[in-house]
Amino acid sequence: MIRTIRHALPALLAPLMLLGFALPSQADVAFKTITSPGGIQAGMVEDYTVPIVTIAFAFEGGAAQDPDDKVGLASLMSSLFDEGAGDLDSNAFQTRLDDVGLEMGFSANFDFFTGFARMLADQREGATELLTLAVNEPRFDQSAIDRMRAQVLAGIASRAQDPGYAAGRMWNETLFGNHPYARPLEGTATSLPEITADDLRGFHKALFARSNLKIGIVGALDAEAAGKMIDAIFGALPADPQLAAIPPAALSFGQNVAVDYPLPQTSINLAYPGIRESDPDYFAADVMTEMLAGNSLVSELNREVREKRGLSYGVSGGLVNLKQADALTIGTSTRPDQSAQAIDVIRSTIGKMIEDGPDPAALERTKRYLVGAYPINHLRSSVAIASTMVVQQLKGLPIDYVDERRTSIEAVTAEDIKRVAERIFSTEPSLLQVGPGAEKAEAEVAP
16 A cells, blocks of 8 residues: 655655656657646656556745744645645544555755655546645644654754764855855754744745646646646645745855864865856766766776775765755765875866866766666656656756757767866865864865
8 A cells, every 4th residue: 555755755856766666768758748727837748557647746935935033944844744634634634645545745945845646547536636635725733743843853953963964064054154055954953943833834825836836747647637637736726926035145165164073084075166057068067077076986086086095985076056056066085184185186186177178988988877877867767757847847947858968968078078177166165174183274275
């Protein structure tokens, strides 16, 4: 029997393959845009391989909308949609979930409030009715609020002893200053007790609307049935949300922060300016970042830091794209007495990329990997496909982005890599070191 998964989508960008059934190969995934009778647009893939219907959705406006004194509001709300809705209290709602075979989850990140639901095609009517109730009439009963808040507070208390969590908090504050992105998504021990049922009801009313809604639907139904289902779930929501304007985050680069903390190793984090997906240099930056610090142990920084010198178990990095901020981050951990050397090697490897450009064979290998890994990571299951369509809409990407992406990656040249490397790495990064005896780097951290 399908059961509820709390926080099943911590972010729509997270890997979701374990939650969905396998679907046909990329060549058989036919994306299209539909419009419901009520005028709500959605991305759709019609597929009858398995008798399942999956819907993913997101409302623009996430935890960045939390009031300053009630941080954690969006995250707490996401935990309460299966804790009762309409005339069903928590126990009755959970029983009904099992009866109609509905699996659903909700989550909040800084920019979006996301949800998904998966149901058996022959139980779609009952499952849709229950999902509609959850989306439109969550109860926010005090007993449920207290129970879920206690769980979050217990987690916060536990993480208070985790130096890695403390380092992450400090890293966000270093980069984002007073911007909402610097705040902890889950809230704090001070802010969570201040959140009331009225706060949750007000936040739900302000956030859940049709004009800031993005939808992806996959499975055993046609466009007509999908349109009716979409209107049933979302058609009664207000036309427009009531959202606060979130300003762009002015990331603070060039900071050099060292925190003396009793850890077995020193963690090293660097942040450079990033690039929007709408930027003409984005795909060159994506390929370059994968070459330098991607998932493979044969990336340039892994070879130089890990393989050749044994300074670390691995180096990772990637492009971070938030609605109001973009960054390229690189991170590793090493023995405290080797941190300065590790930073020097990272700097020199980046400098080599700027001066000499990429190795031609490595460039072609990386492009093949990025093209091949995308369908595995994003098109392998019903939930992954539905979520991918939502993400594309949130980012303003076309419905045929999969094909456009492949063409753009294949077109990246060595000259493109050199140009984008100089563009990004000419800025002095922010550097954070956390570990025993950590000291600020003596030299400039820019190459």
